Amino acid sequence: MPENASETKLVNFAVANGTRRKIINFLGNGDRSTREIEEIVGKSSLNFHLKILKDAGLIELEEEAVKLSEYGRNFLKGKKESNPEEITDFSQAKPIEIASIRQVLPCIADASRLRISANITPPLGRVLKLLVTLFQRSSYSDRKDSLIIQKGEIITTIYGSGKVSIRMVKNENEAKQELERLKSTINEAIAKGEAPAPREKVKVNLMEIYKHLPQTNCGRCGEQGCYSFAIKLMARQAALELCTPLKEPEYVNNQEHLEVLVNYI
Numbered sequence: 001m002p003e004n005a006s007e008t009k010l011v012n013f014a015v016a017n018g019t020r021r022k023i024i025n026f027l028g029n030g031d032r033s034t035r036e037i038e039e040i041v042g043k044s045s046l047n048f049h050l051k052i053l054k055d056a057g058l059i060e061l062e063e064e065a066v067k068l069s070e071y072g073r074n075f076l077k078g079k080k081e082s083n084p085e086e087i088t089d090f091s092q093a094k095p096i097e098i099a100s101i102r103q104v105l106p107c108i109a110d111a112s113r114l115r116i117s118a119n120i121t122p123p124l125g126r127v128l129k130l131l132v133t134l135f136q137r138s139s140y141s142d143r144k145d146s147l148i149i150q151k152g153e154i155i156t157t158i159y160g161s162g163k164v165s166i167r168m169v170k171n172e173n174e175a176k177q178e179l180e181r182l183k184s185t186i187n188e189a190i191a192k193g194e195a196p197a198p199r200e201k202v203k204v205n206l207m208e209i210y211k212h213l214p215q216t217n218c219g220r221c222g223e224q225g226c227y228s229f230a231i232k233l234m235a236r237q238a239a240l241e242l243c244t245p246l247k248e249p250e251y252v253n254n255q256e257h258l259e260v261l262v263n264y265i
């Protein structure tokens with residue numbers, strides 16, 4: 001604990017720098033070697049930053065081993081409690097691996113395509129939310145703790161628990177390629193240790209929305225038909241949930257496509 005004004009100043013100075021905050025967050029997940037920290041924040045000025053953190057009493061440094069001091073642990077705990085939702089970088093995340101594909105089944109909506117389940121380790125937990133900016137067509141759901149990523153017809157859902165489901169793939173190979181693509185995109189962001197910049201705006205057009213609606217013109221949404229409903233969605237005058245037929249199993253893929261698309265309107 002800083003006991004006087006000059007010690008408080010040292011701590012404030014130490015945590016005012018983004019690289020040093022990144023190091024503290026990284027150590028929050030366990031003790032590290034200087035080499036591991038170097039991989040996260042780079043070699044340049046590493047010793048300088050470690051010295052400042054040590055002088056502030058936030059870390060303990062013994063040869064190559066670095067760990068949070070008791071004060072450092074309390075500091076990090078206090079920071080999380082005061083703002084539990086804030087995750088500003090990937091420093092607490094570890095690179096992911098794709099564990100084996102667990103299940104291959106025909107798609108409910110299109111039996112000529114497959115849906116495949118897999119696992120990623122370690123689970124991404126709260127970092128998952130940040131990944132939404134990495135993929136051009138994606139949407140994050142707090143309620144389901146899931147990230148839906150759309151690429152062409154393929155829909156991938158990653159859950160905070162580590163479970164992954166890929167739908168509408170032609171074969172197992174295509175699923176493996178897609179998983180590899182996701183893995184390298186995510187690991188690249190984790191290696192940089194920073195939240196990605198906001199993604200570019202995706203242009204959504206009326207026909208694309210209409211194409212994914214059930215097109216039965218049942219009127220349950222309160223509109224004359226699907227085309228009118230698509231116009232309302234485009235004008236942000238209606239919510240997707242009003243189209244209740246989308247909840248039926250045969251429209252599961254359409255619903256996920258639309259959930260991503262309406263984010264960009």
Ligand code: SF4
Pocket residue numbers: 213214215216217218219220221222223224225226227229230242243244245246
């Ligand atoms: S409820 Fe859905 S399927 Fe029925 S008319 Fe409206 S948009 Fe079309």
